[in-house]
Amino acid sequence: xxxxxxxxxxxxxxxxxxxxxxxxxxxxxxxxxxxxxxxxxxxxxxxxxxxxxxxxxxxxxxxxxxxxxxxxxxxxxxxxxxxxxxxxxxxxxxxx
Amino acid sequence: xxxxxxxxxxxxxxxxxxxxxxxxxxxxxxxxxxxxxxxxxxxxxxxxxxxxxxxxxxxxxxxxxxxxxxxxxxxxxxxxxxxxxxxxxxxxxxxxxxxxxxxxxxxxxxxxxxxxxxxxxxxxxxxxxxxxxxxxxxxxxxxxxxxxx
Numbered sequence: 068x069x070x071x072x073x074x075x076x077x078x079x080x081x082x083x084x085x086x087x088x089x090x091x092x093x094x095x096x097x098x099x100x101x102x103x104x105x106x107x108x109x110x111x112x113x114x115x116x117x118x119x120x121x122x123x124x125x126x127x128x129x130x131x132x133x134x135x136x137x138x139x140x141x142x143x144x145x146x147x148x149x150x151x152x153x154x155x156x157x158x159x160x161x162x163x
Numbered sequence: 164x165x166x167x168x169x170x171x172x173x174x175x176x177x178x179x180x181x182x183x184x185x186x187x188x189x190x191x192x193x194x195x196x197x198x199x200x201x202x203x204x205x206x207x208x209x210x211x212x213x214x215x216x217x218x219x220x221x222x223x224x225x226x227x228x229x230x231x232x233x234x235x236x237x238x239x240x241x242x243x244x245x246x247x248x249x250x251x252x253x254x255x256x257x258x259x260x261x262x263x264x265x266x267x268x269x270x271x272x273x274x275x276x277x278x279x280x281x282x283x284x285x286x287x288x289x290x291x292x293x294x295x296x297x298x299x300x301x302x303x304x305x306x307x308x309x310x311x312x
Contacts, residue, residue, distance in 0.1 A: 126241060126244050126245060127185070127186075127245075129186055131189075131290065135274075135290060136189055138274075138298055139189045139190075139272075139274065139275045139288070139290065139298065140189035140190035141190075142259070142261060142272055142275070142298045142299070143188055143189055143190045143191060143222075143259065143275075143288075144190050145261050146222050146223070146259045146260065146261045146262075146272070147191075147219075147220055147221065147222060152223075152262055152266055153170070154201065154202070154207050154209045154210065154211070154223070155205075155207070156266065157207075157209045157223065157260075157262075157266070157269070158207045158208070158209060160266060160267050160269070160303060161208070161209075161229075161230075161302070161303065161306060
């Protein structure tokens, strides 16, 4: 539930997603869709509730599993908070 | 150039020391330029990864080898291309450190390390598929496991 809240917040906050709409379409195995002339998303295989997807895209396009992306985003945000510490203090902790 | 930082006040840095994260990092997509700050005279495995464009954005980073034996980062072709990596000797790996209220419980993110090509100062945050590595490894526990070397 927490993840879901966060993903919604993420979608709403992100400039990239700001004015986006969702297109819903149906594809079968071995069919694909083309995005923006340079990205192809293919359905490789479908089994029960699992879909294998192949993505062909230029190297400057980032592709992530969304749940992992959200987790890392959340951890990065936490890492920037709570930093009223000095590097000296951290080093001392390590040296015990 | 003079850099406004969260922890060191104003710091003079050289343009050539700036590390460019072309894609930013998750949650910080618009922060593309960073500098690594540490006290020159001191040998400390912790450093700051300070954003150049925004003084408020700074990560504590650590060399993961300090507390984790055999930490394996498998660079894929995508990352190698993105950072124009020619030789593995140019690659520097850091982990981002999260510091909770209780500082001794600080954790390192081994799932998504910072990769820097020292030759051209290009950087990125990479995601590792390896299940061994998580977002929160308690640094002091791992350090003790290693025998505090």
